[in-house]
Structure formats: structure tokens, C-alpha cells
Amino acid sequence: MYRNLVTDLLNYEKITTTEAKAKEVRGLAEEMITLGKEGGLHSRRQALS
Template identity: 50%
Template sequence: MRNRNKTAQLKRTASHRRALLANMACSLIEHGAIRTTLGKAKALRPVAEKMVTLGKKGDLHARRQAVAFLRHKDVVKQLFEVVAPAAADREGGYCRITKLGPRLTDAAPMAIIEFVDRVIEKDEEVVEDTTDDAVEVEAEKVEAKAE
């Protein structure tokens, strides 16, 4: 019987599932949001939230635990310096799952998982004015780059 077994198995062995979740957690920390299947997103959320909790602790032991799971020092550095301070005032619920609908090829339910307190860096070339003049200027920039 499967009574009280909380772990989503995802039809993988334990080592494959651990590697999959570690890689997905690294991608989530690196990019801030990823698009995946709903089942994988639901399995990733507790892992990602535990990583943010380690980042909020900020001590050496927590950093070593994060490196042991994620296996990428640069991602752990980003977790402790960018992601965790953004969620410093939040006591939980660091991730958000948004359902997208079925994937075209196999109709698998898709979702986006992202950090709630995600820091979005804006591009310098974004035109703030949305009038017709700004649209024309933007179109001229696109044409100039194409040539």
C-alpha cells in the first residue's frame, strides 16, 4: 500500500529522481522561473523551498548542505546572495505554480514554477512610452538591426 507516502515518484528510481530535482532546482534558482510538467513542478516546490530556507539561514553548514544537494557552487552563491535576501521577510511559500494547459505533443499538463519574490532585471533598451512614436522608433531599431 502507498499510505502516507508523500514523495512523488515520477516513474524514476530514487537516484534519478534526486538528480532530476537537483537539476530543476538549479535551473529555477538560476533563471527564476521554469516551464515544466505539472507533476514535476509539484515535486520541485518542496525541494526549492527547502533550498531557500537554507539560503535564509546563511551559515556555513547551510551553504554546505545546499552545495551537497545542488552540486553547483555558482548556483548556491546566487541562492544565498540574490534569492534568499529577496525572500527574507517571507515565512514560507516562496514558490508559485501557474498551470498552463496541455502540451501539444502528448497532452501532458504543463505549468510554470517561479519564485514569488523574483527579482526581474529590465533591459535598458525598453521604451517606456507606448505611444505611436515609440512604436515607430522601436520598429526602426528592429529594421536597423536586421540590416
């Protein structure tokens, strides 16, 4: 469920959800953005898993 929310957030730049879910998704989305900025092979593989 959180994976879908993070995917939608990154694709559409905003989502409608509850505050509790949003707090959880925020941390996951920030982690994905950090992995994307690193750009190495290891980072890409971590992001896909």
C-alpha cells in the first residue's frame, strides 16, 4: 500500500490520503529521492527493490 502511495506521489507530485499515511510516505519518498540523486548502480537497484 505504501509503495503505491510513494509511486503516485513521485508521478503526480501530490496525493490525497490520511495524515498518518502521509507521515509514513514522506520518509519513504525522501529515501527514494536520495537514492535517485546518488545515481549509482547500487542505488538504482535499491530503489527498484
